[in-house]
Amino acid sequence: MAELCGVVGIGQTEHRAARTDVSMAGLLREAAERALEDAQLTWKDIDAVVIGKAPDLFEGVMMPELFLAEALGGAMKPMLRVHTAGSVGGSTGIVAASLVQAGIHDRVLCVAWEKQSESNAMWALTISMPFSVAVVAGAGGYFAPLIRGYIRRSGAPDDTGIRVALKDRLNALKNPYAHLQIPDVTFEQIEQSPMLWDPIRYLETCPSSDGACAMVLSSERLAEQAPTRPAWVHATAMRSEPTMFAGRDQVIPRASLDNAKALYEKAGITNPRQQIDVAEIYVPFSWFEPMWMEGMLFAPTNEGWKMTYEGATAMDGDMPINPSGGVLSSNPIGASGLLRFAEAAMQVRGQAGEHQVDGARKALGHAYGGGSQYYSTWIVGSDKP
Amino acid sequence: MADEKGPVEIVQTPVELDYTYTAGQAATRFLKGVEQGKFLGQRCPVDGLVYVASRGSSPKHGVPTGPDTVEVSDKGTLISFSIVRIPSANLSVEPPFAAISVLLDGADSHLMHVLDECPLEEVRMGMRVEAVWLPKDQWTASMQNVTHFRPTGEPDAPFDSYKDHL
Numbered sequence: 001m002a003e004l005c006g007v008v009g010i011g012q013t014e015h016r017a018a019r020t021d022v023s024m025a026g027l028l029r030e031a032a033e034r035a036l037e038d039a040q041l042t043w044k045d046i047d048a049v050v051i052g053k054a055p056d057l058f059e060g061v062m063m064p065e066l067f068l069a070e071a072l073g074g075a076m077k078p079m080l081r082v083h084t085a086g087s088v089g090g091s092t093g094i095v096a097a098s099l100v101q102a103g104i105h106d107r108v109l110c111v112a113w114e115k116q117s118e119s120n121a122m123w124a125l126t127i128s129m130p131f132s133v134a135v136v137a138g139a140g141g142y143f144a145p146l147i148r149g150y151i152r153r154s155g156a157p158d159d160t161g162i163r164v165a166l167k168d169r170l171n172a173l174k175n176p177y178a179h180l181q182i183p184d185v186t187f188e189q190i191e192q193s194p195m196l197w198d199p200i201r202y203l204e205t206c207p208s209s210d211g212a213c214a215m216v217l218s219s220e221r222l223a224e225q226a227p228t229r230p231a232w233v234h235a236t237a238m239r240s241e242p243t244m245f246a247g248r249d250q251v252i253p254r255a256s257l258d259n260a261k262a263l264y265e266k267a268g269i270t271n272p273r274q275q276i277d278v279a280e281i282y283v284p285f286s287w288f289e290p291m292w293m294e295g296m297l298f299a300p301t302n303e304g305w306k307m308t309y310e311g312a313t314a315m316d317g318d319m320p321i322n323p324s325g326g327v328l329s330s331n332p333i334g335a336s337g338l339l340r341f342a343e344a345a346m347q348v349r350g351q352a353g354e355h356q357v358d359g360a361r362k363a364l365g366h367a368y369g370g371g372s373q374y375y376s377t378w379i380v381g382s383d384k385p
Numbered sequence: 386m387a388d389e390k391g392p393v394e395i396v397q398t399p400v401e402l403d404y405t406y407t408a409g410q411a412a413t414r415f416l417k418g419v420e421q422g423k424f425l426g427q428r429c430p431v432d433g434l435v436y437v438a439s440r441g442s443s444p445k446h447g448v449p450t451g452p453d454t455v456e457v458s459d460k461g462t463l464i465s466f467s468i469v470r471i472p473s474a475n476l477s478v479e480p481p482f483a484a485i486s487v488l489l490d491g492a493d494s495h496l497m498h499v500l501d502e503c504p505l506e507e508v509r510m511g512m513r514v515e516a517v518w519l520p521k522d523q524w525t526a527s528m529q530n531v532t533h534f535r536p537t538g539e540p541d542a543p544f545d546s547y548k549d550h551l
């Protein structure tokens with residue numbers, strides 16, 4: 001990478017089931033204006049805009065970047081749309097960072113969103129193909145058999161998922177932007193919530209949210225002049241693989257492991273669990289925490305669940321995962337990956353408020369999407385790489 | 386537009402798109418087999434693994450499968466499943482039901498279907514299952530010829546026999 005890149009502004013909306021108080025353009029603008037305010041910049045300081053969301057089918061608005069350009073100060077500026085399914089938020093951040101790292105632009109605004117109240121993702125993900133039977137009920141229907149495969153393979157105790165959900169739901173109470181806030185949530189409450197896609201319970205599932213996230217990324221020279229300490233981008237990585245092929249490991253796919261190795265190599269990390277202070281990982285269903293502890297090489301094969309079980313992933317554990325409450329607490333699909341990236345940057349800027357991990361100096365943001373086939377990740381630090 | 390009911394916040398605008406779907410060579414080959422009560426697959430020339438149904442190419446190696454077709458069994462092993470209890474538009478079946486991944490004997494790729502004729506609490510990984518076909522005079526070139534899968538009653542397949550297909 002030729003140039004260093006720093007995160008100088010971060011903004012997000014209050015994530016809610018239905019933000020009927022704003023249009024789609026208004027929702028994005030809310031996040032973008034907050035990012036500009038954080039960076040103490042104005043629209044004219046932005047050289048280019050990168051935006052991302054989940055498939056257009058969700059809201060039924062094709063190429064929404066066209067009608068959103070003006071609201072995002074994108075008129076007469078380079079504007080780029082990113083598509084990588086559920087991982088798109090992460091990829092959007094990476095594309096924006098690469099425009100800075102390549103020396104093409106000095107300041108890039110990236111924005112990602114979903115307005116699920118104007119869409120029907122469950123319908124869009126229950127695909128009925130001609131000449132076939134449709135039995136995959138939404139994302140949960142797709143991922144439940146993979147989770148069962150993980151449980152069988154690892155021998156993880158049945159209540160691992162409940163423990164993840166409890167932790168993330170308690171963390172969400174410390175994050176004013178989080179959508180699902182369940183005061184006094186208990187283990188029993190999660191355990192007794194209805195099974196939607198056995199073994200996934202209702203309270204082990206992400207909500208459907210309206211929300212957006214935005215970041216301003218700057219070149220080294222401009223980031224050094226920023227009013228607030230920037231989060232320096234240490235490394236980014238993206239990998240993908242086909243949705244299905246014979247012999248594919250769908251539980252911990254090869255692309256996930258390759259992505260993790262590439263990321264750590266670029267960041268000079270040899271022991272991720274020790275060298276990374278906090279991580280925001282894409283966990284839309286509780287069981288994906290232990291699965292991605294293995295997929296991100298924080299834990300040896302079949303031992304990811306032990307990190308959850310031993311409390312290592314709690315706020316006060318040695319590897320805090322999702323102090324923001326994560327995707328389990330807010331899921332504006334397209335924004336969810338960028339939120340993971342932004343929350344990681346907030347941690348190393350000391351901006352995370354009540355869910356700040358003390359002394360966090362190096363943080364990881366992670367997103368995955370499609371049939372567990374798209375991965376995007378980054379590592380940011382308080383210090384320059 | 387604001388009146389005593391407040392501003393309009395959301396408007397539903399249903400759209401409809403009609404497609405003429407052409408199955409293409411690979412799916413046609415598979416569906417013609419299903420019309421005869423057979424599951425036909427194709428082998429990847431690189432690793433020799435059998436795709437049922439083949440889409441005409443190996444996603445892993447990016448090469449055409451075949452040219453020969455391989456007939457596989459309509460029996461197989463249930464390698465994973467979910468009990469779906471939540472309704473959704475487009476589903477072919479009413480919840481609750483067991484959505485299963487089946488690895489047909491002789492195939493290396495799995496397919497998704499419904500398990501029936503089995504209490505939901507007895508569904509398990511490794512179960513041996515078989516396709517249940519419509520009466521022959523109702524067969525068309527569609528997977529709807531198979532109404533569901535059901536247990537065969539054979540002993541469960543050992544985990545090692547399918548663990549690399551999860």
Ligand SMILES: [Zn+2]
Pocket residue numbers: 429430431432443444445446447
């Ligand atoms: Zn192949």
